[in-house]
Structures are given as C-alpha cells and as structure tokens.
Amino acid sequence: MKTLALGLALAVIASGAFAAEKTAVPDNVLAPGEKDAGWKLLFDGKSTAGWRGFKKPAPDAGWKVTDGALHPNAKTSKDLITKDQYENFELIFDWKISPKGNSGVMFHVLEVGDETYESGPEYQILDNAHGEPPPQQAAGLFALYAPKKDMTRPVGQFNHALIVVEHGKVQHFLNGEPVTAYEIGSPEFKARVAASKFKQWPQFATGKTGFIALQNHGDDVWFKNIKIRVLP
Numbered sequence: 001m002k003t004l005a006l007g008l009a010l011a012v013i014a015s016g017a018f019a020a021e022k023t024a025v026p027d028n029v030l031a032p033g034e035k036d037a038g039w040k041l042l043f044d045g046k047s048t049a050g051w052r053g054f055k056k057p058a059p060d061a062g063w064k065v066t067d068g069a070l071h072p073n074a075k076t077s078k079d080l081i082t083k084d085q086y087e088n089f090e091l092i093f094d095w096k097i098s099p100k101g102n103s104g105v106m107f108h109v110l111e112v113g114d115e116t117y118e119s120g121p122e123y124q125i126l127d128n129a130h131g132e133p134p135p136q137q138a139a140g141l142f143a144l145y146a147p148k149k150d151m152t153r154p155v156g157q158f159n160h161a162l163i164v165v166e167h168g169k170v171q172h173f174l175n176g177e178p179v180t181a182y183e184i185g186s187p188e189f190k191a192r193v194a195a196s197k198f199k200q201w202p203q204f205a206t207g208k209t210g211f212i213a214l215q216n217h218g219d220d221v222w223f224k225n226i227k228i229r230v231l232p
Contacts, residue, residue, distance in 0.1 A: 027045060027068045027224050027225055028041065028044060028046075028068055028225055028226075029041070030227070034227070038229045038230065039227050040227065040228055040229070040230075041226070041227055042082060042226040042227060042228055043070060043223070043224065043225075043226040045065065045068045046065055047065060048063055048080065050082065050083055050084075051080045051082060051083065052080070052082075052083055053079070053080065053081070054079050054081050054109075054111065054115070054213065055111050059080055060072070060076075060077045060078040060079075060080065060216075062076045062077030063080055066222065068224055069096070069222035069224040070214065070223045070224065071220065071221070071222045071223075072214075072216040072221065073216075074098075074216065074218055074219055074220050074221075078216065079106075079115070079116045079214060079215050079216060080214045081109055081211040081213045081214075082211050082212045082213075085210050085211055086107070086165075086209060086210070086212060086228065086230065087108075087165075087208060087209035088165055088166050088230065088231040088232065089163075089164075089165055089228050089229060089230050089231055090162065090228065090229045090231065091105075091162065091163045091164075091212065091227070091228050092160070092161065092162045092225065092226070092227050092228075093105065093160075093223055093224070093225060093226040093227070094158040094159065094161070094223065094224045094225045094226075095125050095159050095161060095221065095222065096157065096158045096159070096221070097125055097126065097127050097155065097220075097221050098127070098155070098219050099127055099129070100127050100129055100130045100219075101125075101126070101130070101155075101217075101219030101220060101221060102125070102126050102130060102132075102217045102218075102219050103125040103126075103214075103215050103216070103219060103221040104117070104122040104123060104124050104125050104142060104215040104217065105122065105125065105161070105163070105212065105214060105215065106122045106123075106212070106213040106215065107120055107121060107123075107163060107165060107210065107211075107212050107213075108120055108121065108165075108205070108207040108209065108211075109207070109210045109211040109213045110203055110206075110207045110210050110211075111211075112203045113203060116211075116213040116215065117142075117215070118203060119201065119203045119204055119205070119206070119207060119210065120205075120207075120210060120211075121141055121142075121170070121184065121204075121205050122141065122142035122215070123139065123141070123142075123161065123163055123172055124136060124137065124138055124139060124140050124142040125215075125221060126138040126152075127152075127155050128150055128152055129155070133146075134146035134147070137150065138150070138159075138174065139152075139161065139173075139174035139179045139180060140172070140179070141170075141172065141180055141182060143197065143198070144182070144192045144193065144196060144198070145180050145181075145182050145192070147172070147179035147180050148179050148180065149177065149179055151174040151175045151176075151177045151179055152174065152175075153175065158222075158224070159174060160174070160175050160176065160225075161173065161174055162174075165231075166231055168183055168184040168185050168186075169181075169183050169184075170182055170183070184205050185205075189205070193205065212228075
C-alpha cells in the first residue's frame with residue numbers, strides 16, 4: 001500500500017511534466033510555459049555543453065550529436081555526467097536503444113569509485129528482447145526494482161522517460177505511465193541492496209545530492225529532450 005500511495009502522489013506531481021508530450025514542439029527546446037514552470041534544458045541539441053566526464057573536466061570526445069541526439073561511441077566512450085549536482089528534481093528525457101542494447105541514466109552520482117553506477121541508482125534503458133530478468137528490464141531501478149509493466153516502444157523509436165526524486169521517494173515513468181516506485185533508505189530498499197551486487201560499494205545510493213549520468217554500456221544509444229526541474 002505504501003508503494004501505491006507513493007506512486008499516486010508522485011503521479012500528481014509529475015503530471016505537468018508529460019503535458020508537453022501532448023503538444024508538438026521542436027526537439028531540445030522548452031515547450032510553452034515550461035520555462036515559467038521552472039524547467040531547464042540539460043542538452044541544447046547541438047553540443048555537450050553542460051556535461052563532462054566522470055572524474056574528468058571535459059566530456060569524452062566519443063560523445064557526438066547525431067540528428068539532434070547525444071550518442072556515444074559504443075566501443076570507446078566513457079559515461080557523461082552533468083556539471084551541476086541535483087538533489088530533488090523531475091528529470092525528463094527521450095531515449096532510443098539499439099537492438100538488444102543496454103544503457104542507463106544514473107542520479108545522485110558521487111565521484112567516488114571507478115564507475116557512475118557504483119554510487120548512482122540507475123533508471124534502466126534496455127531493449128527488453130535482450131532477455132534480462134524483470135529487475136533488469138527497461139524503466140526499472142536496475143537489479144533492485146522491476147517495472148510493473150513493459151511500456152517500451154518498438155526498437156528504433158524514442159521512448160519518453162521521467163524520473164521524480166523527492167526527499168528519497170523516487171518514481172520512474174515510461175511513455176506516460178508510472179512503472180516503478182521506491183524509497184531510498186527505507187528498510188525494504190536497504191534489504192534489496194544488501195542482497196544485490198551493490199552491497200560491495202558502500203557509497204551506493206548514499207548521496208543526498210549528486211550528478212546525473214548518461215551511461216555507455218557498449219551498445220548504441222541516443223538521448224534527446226533532456227530537461228530538469230528542481231524541486232524544493
């Protein structure tokens with residue numbers, strides 16, 4: 001019941017974030033009213049401005065803008081992180097994955113350890129035809145919470161995602177539907193972490209604030225329309 005209540009509450013908070021989906025606007029710009037509502041672009045559709053590498057002052061050179069979308073060199077690129085850190089927020093983005101591809105978006109990333117996923121919880125990006133078990137499927141919290149339904153569009157199409165983070169309470173949306181909800185630091189969350197591979201990294205999910213990361217997992221992936229609104 002707690003998870004359901006959390007989902008309903010966050011659905012109300014996030015409803016405005018999906019309103020733009022009903023109105024056709026160009027990619028990588030703020031829709032009418034979004035600026036006044038506090039939204040900010042994290043990707044200008046032209047460059048990697050606003051991003052850098054993990055523990056690096058500049059973004060990995062392998063990340064390019066292709067047809068208005070951020071796209072890594074699947075073989076060589078390192079993850080991108082935002083230059084700024086965020087605590088409570090709504091983050092929307094569109095993603096497209098290659099056939100049987102895998103990627104992710106992490107938040108509250110700390111520059112500790114060797115990889116972004118060692119500290120940042122991960123919104124999973126996946127072609128579900130890859131055959132991963134439910135906790136590793138698209139829009140779940142990778143390896144910890146499975147999405148309650150598969151809302152992915154066919155491979156080759158962009159999906160619309162939303163992550164809401166508010167004082168440890170988190171919800172994942174995919175294509176307009178709430179699919180995953182959890183509370184960081186709750187007894188249930190801690191038990192799941194303790195039973196997972198993340199137990200080897202004491203920094204995992206401990207940041208109250210942190211960077212947002214776009215992952216290169218070795219498969220082609222594209223990101224666009226990346227926008228954030230800071231919550232109190």
